[in-house]
Amino acid sequence: MHKLLIVDDDWFISDSLRSMDEWLEMNVDVVSTAENGQEAIYWLENEGIDIVLTDIRMPHMDGLTLTKYIYENHPNTKVIIMSGYEDFSYAQKALRYNAKEYILKPIDTDELFNAIKKIQQENSKKSGTEIVEKNDSYNTHQERLIISSKSYINQNYMKPLSLKDLAERVHLSEHYFGQLFKTINGESFSAYITKVRMEKSCELLKNPILKNYEVSEMVGYIDSKHFTKIFKKTFGCTPKEYRNKLM
């Protein structure tokens, strides 16, 4: 079973690719879809990914940077690039970072399957001598949903996130999603959001140019007083005191 991650900023494209029936026949487990490189990296770190199918032009982190990251940090993960751009410099860069295939849009599914099969063959040749399966446990479907949600939170902490939005995103009921989140993650949805936001705010406070209320807004708090209160509750000091300590 090869674990595949599809990365494209157009969710409809990645979703349509993910929902193809052929994956099962080909013994491919489509782990999830990601909207940009950063989200893909979150997945790479939380779930062993064998193949990444990525677009090039994406917000936050483009496909080539992602390919480079994978080349440097996850050498066992193979990359297939899909792009509408038939640009020589793109193809050259992709090759340099060891991308296996460069598939042009509109995607010929046969071409895509052939590329995947090629990688599977290569991997099976290698694994003939190695241990057949890596011992990292397969996450359950529910676990993947929560990882996906956490990835989403990590990307979108600056927006006003609610439990309802996240639950809708993974097509679960609000109540069930909340329970599932706490069960799998160990802490509640709101606690997780606060944690992410506080971590980010600590980083931002290191930048002396930013004012407190700006930091507050940048981590998703509209009311800076509320932000200060929560900050003090979390770290035992106000953002200002935290800053002074850094000096």
Added chain:
Amino acid sequence: MGFFHSLFFKLLLCLLLISVIPLSIVGWITYQKASSSMTDNLNTHADYIISHKLTALENMYDDLNRMSDGITSNNLFSRFSENSNPDVHQQLYLELDRLLISIEKIFPDFEGITMINEKGYLYYYDYSFDSNKSAFDIIQSDWFQALENTHTPQISMSHTRDYSRNDKDEAVYSFVLSAWDNKLRTSSYIIIDFKSDLISEILNQNTDDAYIAGSLIYGREGYVVPHADSSILPFDLVEKEKSGSTIAAKDEEQYLIFKKSIPHMNWWIVEYFSINNLYKPVFDMKLITYSTIIISVFVCIFASLFVSHRISSPIHRMRRKMYEIEKGNFEEEFITNSKDEIGELANGFNHMLTQIKQLIHSVTLQEKLKKQAEITALQLQINPHFIYNTLESINSLARKNKEIEISRLIVLLGRLLRLSISSFEEEVQIKQEMTYTKYYLEIQRFRMRNQLDYELNIDPEIENHMTVKWILQPIVENAVVHGLDPLGYGKITITGYQEEETIIFSVTDNGIGIDPLSLEKIQQQLQYKSEELTKYKRKVGIFNVQTRLKLHYGPSYGVSIDSDLGKGSYIKIIIPKVAGGKNA
């Protein structure tokens, strides 16, 4: 640009330097030479005159000396000198008369001779002595006293002989010698008078010469000839200045004087010339030279001005035109009538202007075309990505709904599109041309519900050769649309092979074919009118291909068509073998 940097000024300066300076120098040198030679001439002349007069005076003096020698060397004179007896004196008188008659011939111009011995005895000859006077009166007279040392003969100032009985009004000079007799140890005076006119006559020799203002003689006491009052030159100046100097006369006129001393006489002979008169020719010449130079200089200046203006003004005008042109006014023409270099320059200028205008026009046109081409290229570049993304979206939708055929069609369309706009080159490799045609045929196959068969037989050796791009697809399209569509099924065979130096493609279909009349018309049009049809009737397809091939490869290449009604059509394309180096 200042005036001093202007062409006009430079030309003017050059011309002036070339003309005026040599002219002035030549004029000046000529004048100097001429005037100095003339002055030399005049000076020599003056010297000659003065020498001449001096000689005459010396001759006179020598005559007087000889006369007195004649007297003193005679016995009678000794006797006269030592005599103190009046009776003897009377006797001597007669004897002396006889002596003097013989002697007087030496100097016939004398007026009278007087001798006085130490005892006061007086003898006179050739004039009558006033009997009331004595020798003492003579010795006491002013003119006699003025003489210094009479042991050498002296000539007195002019006097009127008061002691004479008759000729008191006649001015004479006296030659006075105090003859010393060593033997007798006595001295006696010999006085020889001569007319004052005599010296005046000598002085006035050659005075008819136009230059000479006059001559004079002076002694220590003052003027000898003429009398002091009548001279226009102040005595002190004449005495003081050297020969050859210029002095101012009483009437303030300038005079040049030359003087020489007369030996034995303590006299100076002076010739004086009025400078204005003397140098008149020199002054005249100076005037002529100066006026010539000045006139020439003016002529030169005017000529230079004229020439400079003639040369510089068209250039100046041209410059102004250039200003106009610099400002962007290209309608200016430089009009001149001159046939010289300036005229040629103007012609060149106008020619250049026309060329620039044409160039600008063509550049503008090219820019416009280029811009259009760029815009087209941009449109072609921007749109594809949108198109590909849209196609991919449709593709996704098809995938989602398991519409595999749509997905396949979209992929083919995408590839066809990609190939057709991937390069802007006019030529592609035959390999690529075939791929393009294949995609097209695949799409057509979908459209015809798989009722279309095709077969591609391409000699692998020609795959890398070049061809004008997209020549097969329009032909295939014709075959499908006109040949196979009416039947709803059929087969297209494309063959590519090489024959000597050409490459031949044939496109064969087994469709309905073309009726002979239409076929003939098409063949005619294909041969003669394809360009026109492509251009004006916007015909694509076979005529377009024909036009492009003929334009690109020349008239011996192109498309031909044949058909059998009911059996199908046969189209043949001939292109030259062109090796393709790139993208092997």
